[in-house]
Amino acid sequence: MKYLFFRVDSSYALASGHLVRCYRLAKVFSKKYQIIFITNKFNGNFNFIIKDFRKIYLNGKSSSSINTNKEIKKVIEIIKKFTGEKIILVDHYDLDSKWHKDVSKYVNKLICINDYLKKIIVII
Numbered sequence: 673m674k675y676l677f678f679r680v681d682s683s684y685a686l687a688s689g690h691l692v693r694c695y696r697l698a699k700v701f702s703k704k705y706q707i708i709f710i711t712n713k714f715n716g717n718f719n720f721i722i723k724d725f726r727k728i729y730l731n732g733k734s735s736s737s738i739n740t741n742k743e744i745k746k747v748i749e750i751i752k753k754f755t756g757e758k759i760i761l762v763d764h765y766d767l768d769s770k771w772h773k774d775v776s777k778y779v780n781k782l783i784c785i786n787d788y789l790k791k792i793i794v795i796i
Contacts, residue, residue, distance in 0.1 A: 673756035676705035677779075679747065680763045683714035688721065690763040693785070695722050697761065705759070710750060738766050744774045751778045759783065 678698060682691040691711075698707045707725040711717075719727060728750050730743065751758060758779040762772065765786070776782040 673754070674705045675754050675756060675758045676701050676707055677751065677758065677760040678707070678709045678763070679711075679760060679767070680709065681712050681714060682718040682721075683716045686714070688718040690785075691718050691721055694761065694763050695725075698722070698725055708754075710747060710760075740768060740771055743767070744771055747775055748778050751775070761785070 676698070678694040680690050680694045682688050694709070698709070701707065702725070709719075709722050709725055709727045710730065711719060711722075711727060712730045713719065730746055751760070759781045760775060760779045761783040763785040772782060772784060
């Protein structure tokens, strides 16, 4: 089985653009991959947009409450439950290079979308 995970959040503060972009990509790739969204239920989220795909929720309550180490552990636990080819697409400004490096060890490929290039993320 081939899996494509999307790690993305939405809320009134974050808006819905990242989620909409990932949803559109998921529709394209759903012919070749099982699609799974890994997301939070932040106040004012737009998760109803991704009704066509499986969602796995993290425990975040607000976009300012992301604890990188807890987030890494939880996402790795989720990914490890699936066997086969695993790709994760990350569309999230608050996940740093440590997050990317640690999570990348458990997937075949990690893809990061960053509109502003505020930070350069290098995965070796």
